Amino acid sequence: MDEKLNIAFIQADLEWENAEANRNLFSKEIENVTDEVDLIILPEMFTTGFSMNAEELAEETEAETLTWMRAHAREKSAAITGSVIITENGNYYNRLFFVFPDGSYKLYDKRHTFTLAKEDLTYTAGKERLIVEYKGWKICPLVCYDLRFPVWARNTVDYDLLIYVANWPEKRVNAWDALLKARAIENMSYCVGLNRTGVDGDGYVYNGHSAAYDMLGKELTPLDRAEPFIAEFSIDKKELLETRKKLKFLQDRDKFSLDE
Template structure:
């Protein structure tokens, strides 16, 4: 599978400016690799991390202008695209959402951020998602996660028997880049699958800076080198057969004691 990670310099609250950037990047990536399978953009792609502005939220699913925009790009350039947005549910609640559109422009999956970032006030504005999400991309099962989710190993362990790759799209500030890289690597090692992290760059509207730290770790926790690079993107080739090969060579999961862990949780809850 060929995957492009886009470290977008998101323009704060400006959907049109970010659309122009995204279209240009997709065109560049497609020119560099005509057989690209998946292009991944950062969290809340067209707005930046503006979770306190409910006016930026759009309708659910294909009612959304953001979804329609990326659907058109996917169809025109014949590739899957993962992107983020604020989506308004029928209940009126707003969620931090990650979407995937396929080569035909069809919206094939949505994942709503399960762990909202209370430290930054996200919990005050954004409803928490309740479900994990595994999408099939050209027959490959891919798990979804967004930024702060990375700190919670339970979600990633859930994906272990269900996905060959898990993608985390983020707006993760440079003051915590070391933690970002460490957590991505740890999730890859402990679950023995590919972990993809896609972060923005530049400075946001609140003055937070972001490093170019988009990366892929293989199931051994080794950082992959990109095949090609552009100003805002990195192109990788991933052999998903490595997942089963590494799990067969190092069958660590058989030593898990799930029934014992369940007893610990039950004992704690009864105290």
């Protein structure tokens, strides 16, 4: 088990519906990530922005973007995660990939599709939560609107790190700030939220506010940043386990299961 996990997230202004331009953008940014980093986080729909134009933009799972992620994961000897528009068996998915340094991967389909933007009319909702085991850490990666649903994120399996990749608009960024911190505290887990910046093709403004918190809600990264930037930080497994053992909050959690 690695006691510390070194993480980088890349907050960026995405090119609307331009996968090649966005892959090129992130290729340059990934080059700037230090070799000590174990995990690189990219935004929700990082190749396109939050588009409902799935028919034109969707890729097969084993297509260009996953190939690109695998290449960079191998090159940096780091895992890479982020979500992409995927087509499979006649359906479209807002699909997160967690790609390991050896090129293998796990996937998670966004559970809560954003009805306000009619995402539910385009994309099929996922049914299963993903827990990734990586370098001795248990990681739960989720996508954007999932943040508003604490039951789905409830730490019933003693995961160590909760990740949200997002396109979360400026007009509701106060909720983003509050809920990220709450998810960390209530689940006694590190919590990282990565948002985008800029203006998308539908006119929605994004002001970042990407952040990381420890299990008690302490900020680990600069807050309120609206410009593109890369944050690198470490999380500590020993500190997490000692805090849980001392406070015992997870031992008092309610017992429940999720129904479909």
